[in-house]
Amino acid sequence: MAKSIRILLAITAWYDYEIWQMDVKTAFLNGFVEEEIFMDQLEGFTTVGEEQKVCRLQRSIYGLKQASRSWNTHFDEVIRGYNFIKNDYDACLYKKISGGSVAYLVLYVDDILLIGNDVKILGEIKAWLSTQFSMKDMGEASYIIGIKIYRDRSRRLLGLTQSSYIEKVLKRFNMEHSIRGLLPMRHGIKLSKKQSPKTDEKLKRMSNIPYASAVGSIQYAVQCTRPDVAYALSFN
Template sequence: MIATQFNATVKEVKTDNEGEFISTSMQDFFKAYIINRLPSQTLEEKSFYEAFFGEDAMYVLSLAAQHNWFVHQLDIYNAFLQGDLHDDVYMQLPEGFHTQGESGLVCELVKSLYGLKQASRQWNLKLSEALLESDFVQSSLDHSLFIKRKGSDMVVILVYVDDMLVTGSNLRLIEHTKAILHKAFKIKDLGELKFFWGMEFSRSVKGILMNQMKYALKIISDLGLGNAKPAWTPLEANIKLTIQELDCLTGELDDELSKDKEQYQRLIGKMLYLTMTRLDIFYSIQTFSQFLHQPKRSHWEVAVRVMKYIKREPGLGILLSSKRVNKLNVYCDADWAACPNTRRLVSGFLAKHGETLLSWKSKKQNVVSRSSAKAEYKSMTNAISELV
């Protein structure tokens, strides 16, 4: 404890509608209580998160499926408490720690705490340091990817905050890696990959199947679509979704604005996460995302229709094939002047490694293309940029 001038405001903790603190355990209570004693930090102290589930992760899991590698999952206990602080950060004393007659005392933090802007970055530095000392090599393009080679064998680690996937060709090398991490941190070995980051994984001789059935069914239940009739397609043929300004110009005023804008925004956010394994709704979601600020009643109805389509096959996902085909294929296309509001083109592409999907995207471009040929070249440019 040191004496200092401390006039910063205090952050709020999460409460329910009655103002009571939301907690699932006493450990959560003390974590949040400590956060409540931290001062609000400035915008210059940016948060840092190391997320991995992109093309690199899909490629690593594709290799694991093709070469029949072991894939294990690890969890770090209290990860953000592991980082060392190099900045001067102070915290107000918790109630009951004040000594009679003393005032103006604060705690100078040596270790990071939950709620600090620096906590995630300091944890990542601590983890990277431990792995690099164990002869792992960190990817210069994806800092969440670590690789270690030993003879003809190798082990790969993918990091997402405090969760890790460990895969490789040698089980002993994987167990040795776990021992190294357990020596440096308190870890929980979750065994073979089954459920990670909201996605379910199942393995067979055909490969590794990824799906989000549990997540999809929860959205369907929240919308009250349990008894609804499933739809055969995400969108109706030739449907054109417009903004309110265009409706005013064309004289079509029957479609009123949604009364609950936040409800629409929450649904689109949930559906956007579904595109991690459901590329068949990616075009629909990128279209819905254009109306987040002023959604209309028709926008909500077509968004619900997409969930009815998901209901028909909620367990549909992506198969990371076990067939060894070391070939990269890319497909792209463009729809010139597809957007009725701006007349901009919508391009899309998907990339496959062998028979496994690695990456896909559908996006409305920022500028108007003057010809359909230019739109096609723009689509190819985006696809090649993804490969590079």
């Protein structure tokens, strides 16, 4: 997903395409349930004299394990009906070509990016989407999957930053007051098993440090906007 978005944003910058964003309101409620699923009557909406009865779901609701897939399946059927073609390598990327007009649509859960070279066509797509789902028009895209988009159309430049995401990661792992360095990693550092905790006290303290979670959080930044810290991350 992140790779596809970076590629599309590079195309957008090079050809000076439009890039708009929309949000699907209560997206998971649009999916249909294929299985038989029952739920208790909601408190305050119980039918008097029929308290023992349950409700059978016909539409997906938040909290179901299959809610996200039901929504994605329904969206795929709807968007294909508007002559969009799904990408073979990224199931969340769609393309539509009409004459000299090209439009790309990227779906990430309930966030939609619309990219293309024809303002009229993109406007028609937005209007059509609003007839299919309850949508919120976010205007020109400025933030997607934790990445902030900076753009200078006069120079055909487009930049990406995850400064807000990185600050949240630092606060999560109590490192917001750490001193910033000029390099991702100091020269001459050597790690070995001999440095592993040996005493019960140190082992207990290390067991409370979410090391894997911290590495995973940094890995997301590496994949999106910070490949410069890839070596330092893999070294650890």
